[in-house]
Amino acid sequence: MPDAVLTDRDIAAIDIGSNSVRLVLYRLEGRAIWTVYNEKVLAGLGRDLPTTRKLSSEGVVMAMTALRRFAAVLEGVRPDTTLIAATAAVREALDGPEFCERVAAETGLNIRVLSGEEEAKYAAMGVLAGAPLAHGVSADMGGASLELTRLNGDGVEHGLTLPLGPFALADGKGFDADRIKARIDQALKPVAAQFRSDRLYAVGGAWRTLAQVQMALKSYPLRVVHQYQMSAEDALETARLVAQQSVASLAKLPGVSKKRAETLPYAGLVLEGLIKHLGLKQIEMSAWGVREGLLFETLDEATRTADPLLAGCTALGGRQGVAPALP
Known part of the structure; x- marks a missing residue:
């Protein structure tokens, strides 16, 4: 360290x-x-x-x-x-x-x-690094797994990993939405009670791509995914849309590469399952995750508790020769 x-x-x-x-x-x-x-x-x-x-x-x-x-x-x-x-x-x-x-x-x-628990912890710490007051559940979707961690407003609680990444769900039998939904339900039901929350902090490239798709559909004026928020209803609409599209159709959408198009329908079904089982009302995107969580752990406790926005403003002011104590 x-x-x-x-x-x-x-x-x-x-x-x-x-x-x-x-x-x-x-x-x-x-x-x-x-x-x-x-x-x-x-x-x-x-x-x-x-x-x-x-x-x-x-x-x-x-x-x-x-x-x-x-x-x-x-x-x-x-x-x-x-x-x-x-x-x-x-x-x-x-x-x-x-x-x-x-x-x-x-x-x-x-x-x-990283172990599954460590991956869950660092993803959640990355969320806190960008949003110190985050309260709800962090969901980090990678290619092979989904990590869930509860954020209590003061820090990170115990997390777990589930085999719900797109590669884990793609079992070689082709994309069958009903069969995949059943697998998602089977994985989420036993843990749903401990992760029920109004708000989900979504970490990972697949979630960010879903947000970009919704931004395009809604003609959202900014293209900043970090801390972009969707209601559960809007998220469901987008998730169901991408789950019904072919890879070729998805690849034509703004911000969707061909490789991402192959995994996006699985990500949509997982998000639908999370909304259903966790009782979510709001989904907030986090561009920060495991990498920033690892970085955040290197900071001493006093530095971690500082407000990131104020710290950033102070640093920018310092570059211009503005005294931090200037009223």
């Missing part, structure tokens, strides 16, 4: 997920967290897990190419701290350890494989 007395520093975070591999460079000025650089590759490491229990061979090639590039970027940038984490695909794959060893040998990057 980095020295807590360092308040202004550069942090790099690499997130090796079931669907994407991403590098983000951050600049920290106390509690103010600035994204400096953000690069993502949709490798689909977890695409073959349901059938082979191994990482996708094509995905491994794409991930290794991305990670070699990321290592070169880090060599040039030389951040103060580098955080590297892998989630469900690498955690569950039989060849996950072999993949981590290969990455270390070829790039020098040492991967921390």
